[in-house]
Amino acid sequence: MESSLQSKVLHCLKSLEDTYDVAVAITSDTFLEFCDVINELLHSKEDEVVSSTCGFIRDLVLFSNQHPDCETFAKNYETSSILRTIEQLLFSQNCFIRRAAVYTLGKTCSYGSVPVLNQAFKTFRDSDSLLLPRLMGEMGWLGAENFWQLLESMMDSPFFVTRWAVIEILPEFLEDAQSQNELFLGKLRCSERLRQDSNPLVQAESEYRYQMLKFRSESKSLPKTDRNKMRKDLIRKYTPALSFSHVSNRFNHHLYTQGLTQYSVDELEAFIKSMS
Numbered sequence: 001m002e003s004s005l006q007s008k009v010l011h012c013l014k015s016l017e018d019t020y021d022v023a024v025a026i027t028s029d030t031f032l033e034f035c036d037v038i039n040e041l042l043h044s045k046e047d048e049v050v051s052s053t054c055g056f057i058r059d060l061v062l063f064s065n066q067h068p069d070c071e072t073f074a075k076n077y078e079t080s081s082i083l084r085t086i087e088q089l090l091f092s093q094n095c096f097i098r099r100a101a102v103y104t105l106g107k108t109c110s111y112g113s114v115p116v117l118n119q120a121f122k123t124f125r126d127s128d129s130l131l132l133p134r135l136m137g138e139m140g141w142l143g144a145e146n147f148w149q150l151l152e153s154m155m156d157s158p159f160f161v162t163r164w165a166v167i168e169i170l171p172e173f174l175e176d177a178q179s180q181n182e183l184f185l186g187k188l189r190c191s192e193r194l195r196q197d198s199n200p201l202v203q204a205e206s207e208y209r210y211q212m213l214k215f216r217s218e219s220k221s222l223p224k225t226d227r228n229k230m231r232k233d234l235i236r237k238y239t240p241a242l243s244f245s246h247v248s249n250r251f252n253h254h255l256y257t258q259g260l261t262q263y264s265v266d267e268l269e270a271f272i273k274s275m276s
Contacts, residue, residue, distance in 0.1 A: 005030050006037045013041070013052050019059040023070035031072055035081045042085045047096040047261060050089070054104040057082065061108045078112065087113055090120040094261040098124070099134050106138025114144050121150055127265060129161040130248050133168040148186055155190065160199035161268055166190055167205045168244040188213050201272070204240040211238045247272055 008025055012018045026034050041053040064074035077083060089101035102120070105113045117139050124131050132154065140147050154166050170187045191213060194206035211234050219227045251271050255263060 005033055009034070009037050009041075009056070013049075013056055019056065020063050020067070020070070023060050023063045023067070023073055026070070026073045028072055031076050031080075034073075038082050039085050042082070042089065047094050047100070050094075050097050051100045054086070054100040057086070058104055058107050077108070078110070083108075083110060083113070086110075087116045090116060091123065095128055095131065095255070095263065096261060098128065098131055102131065102135050102138050106141050109142070111142055114139065114142050117142070117144070118146070118150075125154065126157055126159050126162050129159070129165045129265075129268070130251065132162065132165040133244075133248075136169045151186075151190060155193060159265055160197070160202055161265065161272070163194060163197060163199070164202045164205070164244045166194060167202070167209055168248070170209060184213070184217070188217075201240070201242055201276070205243055208238040208240055242272075242275060247275065250275065 005022075005025055008018065008022045012022050038053060038057065042050055044050050044053075060070075060073055061077065064070040064077070086101050086104055089097050090105075092098050092101070098120070102117070104110075105117065117135065121132075121135060121139070124135070136147070136150065139150070144150070151166055151169065154162050157163055167190075170190060188210070191206050191210035194202055195210050197203045197206060212231075215231060215234055219230060222230070251263075251268060254271065255261070
């Protein structure tokens, strides 16, 4: 028989409403019960249930940070079994669940999860390149001190899809190109290296990123009309026929429509070849 709190959670997942009501209903006496309900949902075999539950957790964190009457959840979340369960999902056999877990850890500002995110990087660097942009994006957001070392590791990979993923990661982080700061210079350094890559797909998109970075850095003194014309010319000349983002979207759609939850590097490379 469902408890009142369990009913609220399940109703919220179905209707995508009443998150605030659930947050208010969580008290010191009901928090462990709430953890049991959420952990059971997170262990579902259906990735859509897990994804919805992760979204619900992200919403709860947001509500708890903004409303003092939701303080029980906010106070207990970082040391809860829920957070530990999400960390375990980083190593799920389901690639969609892994991505939901990464996104949730980042968006709930789980700074203490950086070590386990590093473990996930080591595990999936060369077997799930589609995970890497999300994984590295959240690690950067959480302030991982070895961010650039991990990018270097990706560029050293023998698999071109892992090296190609670096190009998808760089735009995730906004920088002031005019200040020539560390982030901008890091992006430029990666683009310079990968534009010399042995794979033509990696090479082409890296050249595009490199040219656009150089343009933003060197065109600041030009009149607006000249800048716009130069930018359009660069886009026309260097836009790659195939980008990592486009491949990722198409392949994820392929996995979803085929009811697949995991893939091999060989399968991804064969799919890319069919698109070329």
